[in-house]
Amino acid sequence: MKSVYAIADTIVSPLGFSTAANVAALRKNQTGITKVVDTSIHEHPFFGALIEKTALNAARKGIIEGDQYTKLEQMLLLAIAQLNREQAALDIQKCGVIISTTKGNIDTLRGTATEKSYLTSIAHTIQDFFKLPTLPVIISNACISGGLAIAVAKRMMQAGRYEDMIVVGGDLLSEFTLSGFFSFQAVSDAPCKPFCKHRTGISLGEAAAALWLSSRESLVSENTAVRITGEASINDANHISGPSRTGEGLYRSITNALQEAGVTPDQIDYISSHGTATPYNDEMEAIAFNRIGLQNVPVNSLKGYYGHTLGASALLETILAKQCLLNNEVYASLGFEELGVTPPIAILKENKEIPVQRVLKTASGFGGCNVALILEKGLA
Amino acid sequence: MAELQLELKEKIIEQLSLEDVEVSEIGDNDPLFGDGLGLDSIDALELIVMLEKDYGIKLKDPKEGKLIFESIGVMAAYIEKNRTK
């Protein structure tokens, strides 16, 4: 089976408009979550991670001009455009493109009906902007969309459909999703605290990210290569919103991904978990990790830095996991004070420099979906 | 009280989409969750919205719901005592 390499990437988030800027912020344990006062999103102040429009406008100047694009489209176009500008070897017209988003331009649903509310409008915007020969594929699979899009891209590349693919993902912090999570009594009244005893729910965030995947080994060297060696996405078949109490779908996803990668749990050096900071999600993840024997592997959730960025989250967290592999460093699980899940897991309380050869990235979401990805450093 | 209990049964059937259930099938003291009507966590959240929307009761702690939504009888007594509309 062909190897699939993660070649290059970019992140557009409240912490910066490049992967490097985001890594620099994580090293300083900076968070993008602030107290937001914006009545167009919510009547009362709330904690969330918003991208400032002025900063976004400055970042896109000279790259994405004009007012015809929605905020989300600006974020997504900027992510791809940066990747395209920085990577001379990338021929975007030859890439398969997958878009991951849960709600797209959902903010356009307020007021008069518009074509922009359809997710396919984003695919058309990206196709037109980069003059792509075909319409990008969209994956809308709740909170695992970004991770599942990577898995689907890998599968398509290994089947020989493309040599190069771009996965681009993004979602907004919108009134629509925030009100929904409030109705689920699932929004934290402080910046979210994944796996902590004092966690009360999620903080929402917004971000976009783009990742270039290729099966061309000539693009990488032993020191720069990061491969996706295993992946799986198994449903809980239990409940449409509540996580499985046994973590069954996540357990099976991780088990299958490890098997495909040909590694055992003790060969995993770091877990980038989903860690939304809702009581049930974090408990479920801890149960699944324990069932597999991963309870002693350093683990964090990056939701304390970005909030939950929905369709972007697993993609942006995979990009950062790649940086952890290349830099042999892992970041503190921001917001964590005291273990608040029943089975013990090894939460990272501070940044650490440790050898990182293999990473497990996981995500879970509404609809009972789960995804697990194994990333490994070095050439095949 | 009997009137409120009947009203609650009708509302629950309507709002929680229990189309095959008749008002007469719900006893005042039957458990609503678990084996009773088989309601689940989303139904509990929907009942919290109903308390606020129709009776002006805002639960401070969603966990309170567990006790309040035990049965139609318990719910009616709680609403009677705390309603603001």
Added chain:
Amino acid sequence: MEDHYKITSFCSIRDQTVYKDGEEYYTNTEAATVKDFAKGVYKHLALNYAKFYKMDDLCKLSFLASEVLSQGIEFPEDTALVLANHASSLDTDRKYQESITNREEYYPSPALFVYTLPNIVIGELSIRYQLKSEGVFFVSESFDADFILQYASILLETQKASQVICGWVDLDSHKYDVFLALISKTGNREANAAELNTIYSKL
């Protein structure tokens, strides 16, 4: 697709009519709403599944198509679900948006919010048939038999699934187009894109 895979059975729901393997199975042109029509099919199938009534219309139609598809067939646990549509969950998104549009009457409904994701269809079918399996929801302009079947074949050939239920489940303001096909090793129709397209479009 390796030629040993077949289109085992298929079901379409269009214009208030349910078709099983291309033959009319149930019709009710009197039904005023999608909800009423779906309830009629549910009663016709004599099902006893209380969760059905809680589903949004997209899930109801998809569920009913899967019920017809499953007649006489036991889906193995690793039957993957590969679904696509155009309008995502917009039909329910619009209803949910109504519940938050007016700040004076601001009561977002959790029961509606949970259905504002298209992959909830996959969740509902997984629960119904206990499929602890691969699933993905794609959004595209129209049914792309070639793409869907290529992806299904990857899952089958890499042994990530032993069978695949694939199809197009679209609902947009009362207009719907639901089509599910089971791809497995049994059946008379070859599982190729031309065949899948033919059975999708001929009704």
